[in-house]
Amino acid sequence: DADVTQTPRNRITKTGKRIMLECSQTKGHDRMYWYRQDPGLGLRLIYYSFDVKDINKGEISDGYSVSRQAQAKFSLSLESAIPNQTALYFCATSDLTPNNEQFFGPGTRLTVL
């Protein structure tokens, strides 16, 4: 079984709808991240959490919110989706080591019409 899972894997929605993307991990890591990737570009950080009570904004947090329900779960919400939020979304986890190796989920492809 995959260590980092994301649901759904694909989603098509309409402008104005509320969408939740979910991430679960079985690695026992404290740190979790949400990134967004647009075609031809690198990943941009949306939000991150270093433990259950910690939430931090990333580079592009406007229009998004997150919830860290437990160590293993980190959800990303789009309160009112808009077309320029169409992108590939990745969740990642890491442990507290200098290595800071991040483990990524398979991604969720979101299309907002």
Place this chain on the structure above:
Amino acid sequence: DAKTTQPNSMESNEEEPVHLPCNHSTISGTDYIHWYRQLPSQGPEYVIHGLTSNVNNRMASLAIAEDRKSSTLILHRATLRDAAVYYCIRNSGNTPLVFGKGTRLSVIA
């Protein structure tokens, strides 16, 4: 701000070595140099990391300049499976990784 500079793309013949360069001239003393790669339709995956000394693992080697302002990821024998976008990242371990656009490596059979 990715704080590293990489060529947009590189090409290699299959079974030949590949040297992927990265400049990080403003690196601080506590920053590690990380390399990740992203295969088509997948999330990024860790390749290797180092601080000051050259590093080897089963995937690749990392050569770090003595002044630490640049580094090179070395794939000893490129295969078609190595075609990916390679990201060079400097990070102290206390903050999330910042990804630039990386280098797109094409491997020619």
